[in-house]
Amino acid sequence: MSQSTVLIVAERATADRSVPAAKVEQVRAHLCGCGHDVVLVHSAGDAASVVGSDADIAAAVVSWELVAAVVRSGDGGVLRLLLDRFSARLPVFLLTTGEYDDEAPLWVSEVVNGWIWLLEDTPDFIAGRIDFAARQYLEHVLPPFFRELRRFDDTHAYSWHTPAHAGGVAFLKSPVGRAFHDYYGERLFRTDVSVSVGELGSLFEHTGPVGEAERNAARVFGADETCFVPHGTSTSNRMIVHSAVADDEVVLLDRNCHKAVNHGVVLTRARPVYLVPTRNGYGTTGPVPPARLTADAVRDRVARTPITEGAASPGPVYAVITNSTYDGLCYDAVRVAELLGVSTAVLHFDEAWFAYGRFNPLYARRYGMAVEGARGPTVFATHPSHKLLAALSQSAMIHVKSGGGVLFDRARFDQTYMMHGTTSPLYPMIASCDVAAGMMDGPAGRWLTTEAITEAIRFRQAAVRLGARLAAAGDRPPWFFGVWQPTEVTDPDTGERVAFERAPLDLLRTRPDCWTLEPGAPWHGFDGLEPGFCLLDPVKVTITCPGVDALGAVSDFGIPARVVTAYLETRRIVVEKTDVYTFLVLFSMGITKGKWGTLLDALTDFKNLHDRGAPLGEVLPDLVRAHPARYADLTLPELCREMHDSLAGSGVIALLNEAFTNPTPPVAAMTPAEAHQHFIRGRTELVGPADLADRVVATQVTTTPPGIPVLVPGERVGPADGPLPRYPRALEGFDRRFPGFAAETHGVHHEDGGYRITCVTG
Known part of the structure; x- marks a missing residue:
């Protein structure tokens, strides 16, 4: 011990x-x-x-x-x-x-x-x-599996099974192996054992300490059943789709779903119908409005989707909702189940960024396992234990709560689970799932989540107060960073509205109504909401840069977020996601005051560099060295002005919003599975943005992070003057004009600085 x-x-x-x-x-x-x-x-x-x-x-x-x-x-x-x-x-x-x-x-x-x-x-x-x-x-x-793994390690048994490094001994026979062994330490290799070690149980059979650990996790997370998945949430999502959907059945997909869900649709040959979320002026994807989740709205959406004609199911057999979104927007999951449960017997909440939802009263009703009721759907929730809990990368869990529709059949699900799982799991990953659950058990879960929420709120308030201090000083240009959050909250004792930055800390960290998106509130910019339907998670902090607001108004002065986060990287500060005029930082359980204080200091330094017109070589030296002809003679304000003018002129945010806020998304000419068959049979060609009009795409086009598809296989791009052909043209033009600032886009081939997208031939 x-x-x-x-x-x-x-x-x-x-x-x-x-x-x-x-x-x-x-x-x-x-x-x-x-x-x-x-x-x-x-x-x-x-x-x-x-x-x-x-x-x-x-x-x-x-x-x-x-x-x-x-x-x-x-x-x-x-x-x-x-x-x-x-x-x-x-x-x-x-x-x-x-x-x-x-x-x-x-x-x-x-x-x-x-x-x-x-x-x-x-x-x-x-x-x-x-x-x-x-x-x-x-x-x-200690939780069940980790406890037994430690006991097994303590026995110092000789290994006559895989893996061949035999507890790390093989690494000691090579100089490079020895360096690897010394770097990670003997204990990792001693606990990297084979499934032949029966006393540790079976991941596939859910027996022994593994099964006990999964049952313990189910108790902790409020589920009827829990499975550990040492292959990440991407695999977890594919497992659920593949286990719940048969050939040619209709499924409802949040257009904001992760690309892995679409991969599952390809595997099952399902016919997807997309639920269209809202978007605001920043380009942030919001929730699917409740009016689009009703039974009438779903029937109408299915009827107007061409590929559902002749489907094997009269209506949807499965639905998925991303909860919370990458930007921290959490649904009232109970309300979503009430709405969608009328249309489908299986409801999947992809909670890749929300595994901690059960453990703080601030999030009551907002996580999948909060759904109760004998007449409701069977509910799945997928949690990557590594993202915002404490676990090794790729460690994930699937939680299930049986409803009154099609009851969860564990034996049937396990066949799909084994199809996607490895027969050689890494036992330290299983242990980290076990430990992640153990850390949240009892009052510890609330304590840990409250600490993260508290530090996030302190940062949010400090950032706004800093702006007020600079304005009061009156001897320098104003603070230009903001935080995406309510500007005011209601004090329940007096009923008065209080400025967010002056609100008591205890009020902000205990009252969900301080964070709910009130219908029509200009700070969030989303339409079609009902009271209490959506909540902004305090721990996901979106920092705003000047150039556009939540309602889409473009200003003359702008500082694109990519320039800011490029500077932060020179300070060894790496953010989670960079959009056009916003970037996201996560206040996980590993956050400290030192981390967020350093971020605030770096933002202050960026503003000072901008205010004094610092040469770009001083601000982004590696960028200037890589592209001297393009950037050597520019100052920081000049680069920001050029980039802002380019982005405003191309209307890149408006193009994407136009494509996906329209209740009618791109028209599906064939199912994703049919498009995939064209792709693997070589019946595709690479097409540039200028020739993309009315073509049918064969592979996903996905911006990452967060991995949300812009185009799905089988969809027709639309007319040349439509938003979808113009969007990749705008990205291509931006990349050529500003080398070193290109966004990562999967599914796009880059040739001579240009974009090429795989389309079905003909």
């Missing part, structure tokens, strides 16, 4: 040689001898700091005389903080030199492990009790 911390909170001795102080020191010495790291503090404030920063605490000893008054007042003090940070399983002892306090609140007696009378028992006996409780806690705090 790794070293653990024991926290002792005791009053500071009034005399250097007091008997209680000496006894505490003797207990501390005994615990250190047992292998514990002991932290001794003398105030509740210092104890709170330790509890907030140290996750290794395995036991706590708290002086009752030091905390009694606060506990009796109802606050709970450090005792309540320990329970909220860890759980009621954490051994907590009350230390006293007086009498038993039979006036202590009942909850204290129910959660503490007992009282320690410092002057009656020996230090060795007291330390022994604490040590025993701490070791028991550490043994049971």
Whole structure:
């Protein structure tokens, strides 16, 4: 067992040689001898700091005389903080030199492990009790699979099975292998074992410690069933589609769905009907409005989609909604299930960016496993454990809650699960899924999510306040960065509207109505919403740059976001996503004040460089070295002005919005599967943007991040003056004019600086 911390909170001795102080020191010495790291503090404030920063605490000893008054007042003090940070399983002892306090609140007696009378028992006996409780806690705090994997590693068994590195030994026989072994350490290789190790259970059969871990995760995430998927959410999405949909059946797809869902549609030869989301002036994709999710709207959409004629199902057998969106827009999942559950028996929430939704009351009703009801659809939710929980990359989970439609058939699902899964899973990835669930269990999940929400709100408010300070100074150009969020919130005590940056922190982190998108509110720019239907997740922070607003108004002055994030990369700050005039940063559980403080400082430095007209070679030296003829003579403001004028002139945001806010998306000339058959049989050709009009695309065209398709196989691009042919022409022109700033677009071939898109021949 790794070293653990024991926290002792005791009053500071009034005399250097007091008997209680000496006894505490003797207990501390005994615990250190047992292998514990002991932290001794003398105030509740210092104890709170330790509890907030140290996750290794395995036991706590708290002086009752030091905390009694606060506990009796109802606050709970450090005792309540320990329970909220860890759980009621954490051994907590009350230390006293007086009498038993039979006036202590009942909850204290129910959660503490007992009282320690410092002057009656020996230090060795007291330390022994604490040590025993701490070791028991550490043994049971580990989730099922990780616990058994550690035990297996501790047996030091000889390996006569795959993988051939045999616990890492093979790497030691080669200089490059030795370097690899030393870099990652022996433990990784000792736990990279074969499925032949029966005592660890079977991922495919869901037995043994693996099965126990999946059942534990189902409990933690509120699911009926959970499967671990060590192949990422992309594979998880394909598994669900492939298990729920048969040939030629109709499916409902959020147009904002991940490309992996469309891959699943190709595999199943399904006939997709797209649910069209809203978009705002920034080009941000919003929710599918509730009016487009009703049974009448779905029937109308199916009837007006040409490829549904002759389908094997009269209506949709499956529907998928992206929740939350990449930009942090969370649906009322219960309301979505009420609407779509009338049209389909299987509802899939792709929650790639929302695995933590269940663990904070701010997100009540907004995650897939919140859906209840015997008459509702069977609900799937896909979670990449690695994205916004704590797990290794590619670690993912599928959660299921059976409804009153087609009940979840685990045996049937497992056939598809095995079809897509590997027979050689990486066991540390399975363990990281197990640990991700264990970390969110009990009060820890709320504590961890609240911390991330709190830091995100502090950053949001600090960014706005910085702008106000610069404006008040009056001696420099105004702050030009913004944060996409409500400008005001309502104080429930007074009913008054309060500026967001002045709102109490506790109000913003506990009241969902501070974050819901009110219908018609100009700050978000989306149409067709109903009250409470959509919420902006505080931890997904979109920073806005001047040039356009949420309603689409283009300004004369602009600073494209790509220039800003290119500068941030020179400061070793990498953002999650860059759009035309916005960029996204994620406040995950790994965030710190140092990280967001550094980001705010870097944005301030960028503004100063822009204000003084810094040469581009000073701001983006690598870019200038790579393209000296293009950029060497430019200043930062000159580049921003040129790029803004180009983007405004091409109307790239408006083109994309026009293509996808129209309730009628691009017309499907054939199913994605039929287009794919043309592709693998070589009946396709590469077509430039100038010749793209009315062609049928054969492969997905996807901008990444986030991996949302712009064009889907089988769709007809439309007339030459339409938005879809003009959009790739605008991107191509931008890339040629501004080398080094090209967006990553999958499905596009680049030849001599031009775009080529794969289309069906003829």
